[in-house]
Structures are given as C-alpha cells and as structure tokens.
Amino acid sequence: MATRITLLKFPSPFIILFFFLAFAATDNPFGSSKPIRSAIGKHKEKLSHLRFFWHDIVSGPNPTVVQIASAPSTRNSSTFFGSLSMIDDPLTEGPDLSSKLLGRAQGFYASASQQEVGLLMAMNFAFIEGKYNGSTISIMGRNTVFSSVREMPVIGGSGLFRFARGYALAKTNMFDLKTGDAIIEYNVFVMHY
Template structure:
C-alpha cells in the first residue's frame, strides 16, 4: 500500500510539473535568420578632460600608496579616475555640446603614461540623440596619434564595433587638462 501511495504521489508531481511547464508564461519562438544590412558611420568630435578648477569632469577615485613614478604627473601609475567629460563639435569648450563621455580610466604604465579606458560616449543631440558607443582599450596618451577599440553600442549603434583615432589637440602640463580630437569609424546595424 505504501509503495502504491508513493508511486501515485510521484506520478501526481510529474503530471503537475508537466502541466505547469506546458501552460506557464514563458514563450519562445524560433524564426529564420534574416541578416540586417551593416552600416558605417564616421563621427568627429572633441573630448574635454578637465582635471583642474572648480568643476572638474575627471575625478581621482583611487590611488595606491606605493607608486613608482611619484606624484609629479597628474595621472601617476595606479590611479583611477571617474569621468563625465563633455563632447563638443569644436575644440573650444564653448562650442556646441553633442554629448558626454562617462566611464573610468586607470593609469597602467609604470615607465610611460598609458591609460586603460572604459568609456561610454552618449550622444544627446542630432541624428544620434539617445545612442551611444562603448570603448574599451589601451590609450598610450603620450603618442600624438593613437587608436582605441569600439566594442559595443546602444540605440542606433546597436551591435557596434570599430575604432577611434585620437589626436591630442592640447594639454595643460600643470594640471593635466586635455582636449582630444576623436575621429570614430563605427560599424553597426
């Protein structure tokens, strides 16, 4: 009798689980793949990284106690900065703001100034308002021209990949403020 009750209970549980799975809220449908047409967009803007003054756009958030280079550089080895930098049409901070760059950069070069950057470039004006591209790459800032990898995006830049070519427009050697020209090629759908 006990074996029959156990068997009945097991069957009841199996039927209940099967019924719940068949009548649950989860729904999935497989559709044939239809490739989208890839687009190429070229962007040009200026990035303003402001470390000094009353309203900096890049702020030191972490720093190791033992540094090999010392504190003479605005970004000595092992420092991490959080950024919310304006993006403008021209090199002047007073030119039209088209978005902002939010993210982090860490000073990772012991012998030279090199940063590892994670940036999200969010656009707030024009055709790409509400869209963004993500960059994650090494940035050897002392090189006049350099390249960063575009690794993703959202909005009109969904599934983005590409590269950003950077050229330093100006640097304040005292406080580290910098203006960087960006020419970005984005492949997206």
C-alpha cells in the same frame, strides 16, 4: 535475494519526432533568435565616421574628472601607475568648450603602465544631439597618452549603435601641464545597423 531488473521505456516515436522538430525549427535550441533578427530588421550594416572633441577638465570649480583611487606608490611613480579616475567629460563639435555640446564621455581611466603614461580607458560616448540622441558607443582599450595618435577599439553600443564595432583614433589637441586639462580630438569609425 532476487535481482530486480528495470527496463527502460522509450518514449513514443511521436514524442521524439516532436522534440526533433522543435529543436530543428530554431537556430538556437536555448531560445528563439527572432528578437535578434527583428532588432536588426532589414537594415544593412553601414560605416559611420564621427568626429568630436573630448574635454578632460581637471582644474577649476567644476572638474569633469576626479581621481577615485590610487596606490600608495602612485605618488612616487612618473607614470601615475595605480591611479584610477572617473570621468563625465563633455564632447563638443569643435575644440572650444563653448562649441556645440554633442554628448558626454562617461566612464573611467586607469594608469596601467609602469614604463610610460599608458591608460586603460573604459567609457561610453553618450550622445544627446541630432539623430544619435540617446545612443551610445562603448570604447575600451589602451591609450598611450604621449603617442601622436592612439587607437582604441569600439566594443559595442546602444540605440542606433546596437551591435557596433570599429575603432576610435584619439589625437591630443591641447594639454596643459600645469592644470592637467586636455582637449582630445576623436575620430570614431563604427560599423552598425
């Protein structure tokens, strides 16, 4: 039985040169980076400070927060561990609910601590007013409710807040122990283009 040997044929040096130049012409060999550059354009990164009030309304005929899940042990937990709530909370210019509506906080929070009332917060601040109309800021982080000031990271955004990063400081303005309603002052410091 004869052994058959197959010789590999190498491509022409011109083809090798063509592929080398094609990959060298882009920063990303898997696609062009031009859409990212054009999205940023020639804008410089800037820091914006936004201040508004978040109204978490549990009571009344039109609550803005609803519990969507809980564990069997949640009822016996002093921290409500295992509870998950969906929110569509108004964001206003001042602490009164009747003040100018700037947008809505949409997302969820979950009680994620057995030792203290500590929430996992995941929400978008969706703005409907002024130059930020149609833009969002995304927050995800830990919120220890009874701390005087809580810090949560800004993890992204859309519209004027594309490529956003920064942090949000939350401070309780009012909390009603009977109803569960709360007004939280947010100061958001966000880097964006």
